[in-house]
Amino acid sequence: MLSFTGGLKVFVALEPCDLRKSFEGLHALVSERLGEDPRQGGLFVFTNRRRTRLKILYWDGTGLWVLIKRLEEGSFAWPKSVDPGAVKLRLAPEALAMLTDGIELRGARLRPWYERE
Numbered sequence: 001m002l003s004f005t006g007g008l009k010v011f012v013a014l015e016p017c018d019l020r021k022s023f024e025g026l027h028a029l030v031s032e033r034l035g036e037d038p039r040q041g042g043l044f045v046f047t048n049r050r051r052t053r054l055k056i057l058y059w060d061g062t063g064l065w066v067l068i069k070r071l072e073e074g075s076f077a078w079p080k081s082v083d084p085g086a087v088k089l090r091l092a093p094e095a096l097a098m099l100t101d102g103i104e105l106r107g108a109r110l111r112p113w114y115e116r117e
Helices: 024-030 093-099
Strands: 010-013 045-047 053-058 064-070 088-091
Touching: 010 093, 024 053, 024 064, 045 093, 064 088, 088 093
Parallel strands: 010 045
Antiparallel strands: 010 088, 045 053, 053 064
């Protein structure tokens, strides 16, 4: 489970992207598509079209991190915005932890693929 401080900004890209991108490609997506500066801090979360993988770009003050998660089965319950023109959604760090742990943010239900041991 990921754990970040409560004051950390988390931005989720609502549209899927090409996850072959790494540091420079994700940095460009954050700047151009999301309209944010990655070096101002925060987590920027991206997914693929099938919602089976996610990548997180994170600036820790000294450099960029790229975190990747691939599901062996199932898919992530990706959030949606009520604004049809939105390209990003801001989440609380706790909501990101729930998303990566297989919990649907709406209704707080475990996804069928996720079972705790």
